Amino acid sequence: MLEAPSPPAEDEDLQEQAARLYRDLGTRPVINAAGAYTLLGGSVLSPGVREAMDAANYRFADMRDLLDAAGRRAAEMLGVEAAYVTSGAAGALVLAVAACLTLDHPEFVERLPDTAGIPNEVVVQRNVRQRYDRCLSIPGARIVEAGDEGGLTPGQLGEAIGPRTAAVFYLAPARAGAPPLEAVIEVCRGRRIPLIVDAAGLTYPVEEMSKYARLGADLVCYAGKYFDAPQSTGLLVGRKDLVEAAGRNGFVAFETEDNRAFGRPMKLDRQEVFGCVAALGEWLAMDHQARFAACGRRIGVILDALRSLPVQAYRISERETPAPTVRDGVRIHLDSAAGAARLVDALRDGEPCIWTRVDDRNPAAVNVSVAYLRPGDDRLIAGRLKELLVQAR
Numbered sequence: 001m002l003e004a005p006s007p008p009a010e011d012e013d014l015q016e017q018a019a020r021l022y023r024d025l026g027t028r029p030v031i032n033a034a035g036a037y038t039l040l041g042g043s044v045l046s047p048g049v050r051e052a053m054d055a056a057n058y059r060f061a062d063m064r065d066l067l068d069a070a071g072r073r074a075a076e077m078l079g080v081e082a083a084y085v086t087s088g089a090a091g092a093l094v095l096a097v098a099a100c101l102t103l104d105h106p107e108f109v110e111r112l113p114d115t116a117g118i119p120n121e122v123v124v125q126r127n128v129r130q131r132y133d134r135c136l137s138i139p140g141a142r143i144v145e146a147g148d149e150g151g152l153t154p155g156q157l158g159e160a161i162g163p164r165t166a167a168v169f170y171l172a173p174a175r176a177g178a179p180p181l182e183a184v185i186e187v188c189r190g191r192r193i194p195l196i197v198d199a200a201g202l203t204y205p206v207e208e209m210s211k212y213a214r215l216g217a218d219l220v221c222y223a224g225k226y227f228d229a230p231q232s233t234g235l236l237v238g239r240k241d242l243v244e245a246a247g248r249n250g251f252v253a254f255e256t257e258d259n260r261a262f263g264r265p266m267k268l269d270r271q272e273v274f275g276c277v278a279a280l281g282e283w284l285a286m287d288h289q290a291r292f293a294a295c296g297r298r299i300g301v302i303l304d305a306l307r308s309l310p311v312q313a314y315r316i317s318e319r320e321t322p323a324p325t326v327r328d329g330v331r332i333h334l335d336s337a338a339g340a341a342r343l344v345d346a347l348r349d350g351e352p353c354i355w356t357r358v359d360d361r362n363p364a365a366v367n368v369s370v371a372y373l374r375p376g377d378d379r380l381i382a383g384r385l386k387e388l389l390v391q392a393r
Contacts, residue, residue, distance in 0.1 A: 011374065011375050015374070028353050029352075029353070030353050030354070030355050031352050031353065031354045031355070031373070031374075031377050031380065031381065032355055032369070032372045032373075033329070033347075033354055033355060033356045033368045033369050033370070033373065033377075033381055034355040034356055034357045034367075034369055035327055035329070035357070035367075035369035035371055035372070036201075036223075036225040036226050036231075036327070036371070036372075037355070037357070038225070038231060040355060041231060042224075042225035042230065042231020042232075043225045043226075043228045043229070043231060043372065044228065044372050045228065045229075045230065045275065045279070046228060046279070046282055048278060048282055049228070049229070049230075049275050049278045049279045049282065050275075052274045052275055052277075052278035053230075053271040053272070053274055053275040053278075054271075055274075056270050056271045056273075056274040056275075057270075057271050060270065061270040061273075063252050063255075063268075063270065063273075064252045064256055066270055066273055067084065067085060067247065067250075067252060067268075067273065070083075070085050070273050070274075070276070070277050071083045071084045071085065071243070071247075073277055074235060074237070074276075074277060074280055075237065077280060077281060077284055078209055078210045078213075078237060078280075078284075079210050079214070080210050080213040080214070080237045080238065081213065081237075081238065081239055081240045081243075082237065082238065082239065082240040082243035082244070083235055083236065083237040083243065084235070084236045084237075084243050084246055084247055084250075085233055085234070085235060085268065085272075085273050085276050085277070086221075086233070086234040086235065086236050086246075086250075086266070086268075087232060087233065087234065087266040087267065087268055088223060088224065088225075088231065088232060088233065088234040089198070089200035089221045089222060089223035089224075089234040090132065090135050090234070091234055091263075091266045092221035092222070092234045092235065092236040092246075093132065093135035093136065093196070093198060093221050094135050094138050094139055094263070094266065095236060095246040095247075095249055095250060095263060095266070096167075096196045096219040096221060096236055096242075096246060097122060097135070097136050097138075097139045097141050097166070097167060097196065098112055098139040098245075098246065098249035098262070098263065099194075099219065099242045099243070099245035099246040099248075099249065100122075100166045100167035100194045100196070100219075100242065100245075101115055101118065101119075101120060101139055101140065101141060101166050102245060102248065102249060103242075103245055104241070104245065105118075106248065106257070106259060109248055109249055109253070109257075109259045109261050109262075110259040110260040110261065110262075112139050112140050112249070112262045113138065113139055113140030113262065114140060115139075115140035115141065115142075118166075119163065119164045119165060119166045120140060120141050120142055120164060120166055121141065121142050121143075121144045121162070121164045121165045121166055122136045122141045122142070122143055122144065122165075122166060122167045122168070122169050122196075123144050123145075123146050123157065123160045123161060123165060123167070123168045123169065124136070124143050124144070124145055124146065124169045125145075125146060125147050125151070125152045125170075125171070125175070125177075125178055126145040126146060126147045126148060126149065126152070127147065127148070127149050127150070127151060127152075127175070127176060127177055128171050128175040128176070128178065129145070130171070132198065133169075136169060139249070139262065141166060141167075144160055144165070145160075146159070146160035147160075147177070150177050151176060151177015151178060151179075152177060152178055152179055153179060154179050154183045154184070154186070154187050157179070157184065157187050158187050158190075158191070161187070161191050161193055165191075165193050166193075166194075167193060167194045167195070167196050168184065168187075168188050168193055168194070168195050168196070169196050169198070170184055170195060170196070170197045170198070170217070171197075171198050172197050172198060172199040172202055172212060173202065181197070181212065181215060181217070182215060182216075185215060185216040185217065188218075189216065194218040194219065194239075194242060195216075195217050195218050195219070196217075196218065196219045196220075196221070197212045197217040197219070197220045197221070198221050199212055199220050199221060199222055200221060200222060200223040200226065200234075201223060201226045202222070202226075203222060203223075203226040203227045203283065204288060204318055204319075205288075206283065206284050206288075209222060209227075209235075209237075209284075210237075213237050213238045217238060218238050218239045218242055219236060219237075219238040219239065219242050219243070219246070220236070220237050220238050221234065221235070221236055222234055222235040222236075222237070224276050224279065227279055227280055227283035228279050228282070228283060229275055229276040229278075229279035229280065229283075230272045230275045230276060230279075232268070232272055233268065233272050233273070233275065233276035234276075235276070235280070248261065249261050249262065249263045250263040250266065251263050251264045251265070251266055251267045251268070292317070292319065292328060295327070295328035295329075295370050295371060296315075296328070297378075298370035298373055298377075298378040299315050299328065299329065299330055299370055301378040301379055301382050302330050302368060302370070302378060302381060302382045302385065303315070303330060304382070305382035305383065305385065305386045306330075306332070306382070306385060306386060306389070309386065309389050309390070310393075311332055311333065311334070311389060312332070312333040313330055313331065313332045313333070314330070314331060315328070315329075315330060315331075316328070316329055316330070316331045316367065327369055327370075327371040328369070328370060328371060329367055329368050329369040329370050329371070330367070330368040330370070331359065331365050331366070331367055331368075332365065332366045332368065332385070332389075333362075333364060333365045334364050334365065334366065335364070336364055337358075337363035337364045339364065339392065340358050340359075340363060340364050340365060340366050341358060341363075342392070343356075343366050343385075343388060343389070343392070344356050344357065344358055344366055346388050347381075347384060347385075347388065350384060350388075352380060354380070354381055354384060356368050356369075357369075368381065368385070
């Protein structure tokens, strides 16, 4: 097996501290070759983000004022009408639907998820249903499918909208058979129905973080982990009145308004809010080409180790694939889905513990993300991959 080079002394100290911390608690540290993954704890916070969070910890904040200020700053940076820091993209989706259910009716807020007697339907494209649709029903909405297994046309979308429609949901980027977003916006505007866009992972190119709102989507949801913010944070951006309505359903409203807003469990602390805003600023100003170059060097180490093996392995990049599960990394094609699953399991169950992912669209391929590797991790992964692939021959 290839040995990892000696890391810098500072990083070596952190590795030892991390190993001791995890060991003392009775759990295993993981080498993250799976990307920005909720199950692994999200992303890596930069020194600047950690510094902002540490500084925020020194004093307390009026959370209502802090969230308002953070939203204004995020909206200013993105060039959108309004923004609100949420508890992840899932929290953004839940509050977006709640906003469309309650609008400017404060008496509806404490009723959720009881939506009897108010428009409570959210229209979703039938052939792109997914598990995160659960976020749409949490506030009490009823999901109505539109289109068929072949996709959705603007005409079919219009037919699905009725007097009980509260919102239309659009999963970005467009999936199979989906109409262009512009066509969906036109239908929604014609019927005066809000459009909610789930763009959780669409943070690069950075223009993606404002594109949908600028095109005319009413509410757009992003996940903090995809712009290297704390994974417990997200952003809801869009129409000012609807973003404000989302806030009236949140945890701060529960504490400050004369209602029992159902968003009370989706709480954020002040450090997370500051961390999210700091990370957004860094992400928008970042030299992403330098980021890709650093990833390229790690990818080269892995590909070099696999070059002598009879497997198809090549670079994948978020520059070429919209909303990838993996950022820049390596894709390895195996003979079967079973072979891919065995490789992922063997990497995860071995020492060190390395998490990778089976490709979303090709179950016979394994994706190895390099975005969050620490110094020397690329060589450790290369060695383990080579060892396991040779054993499998």
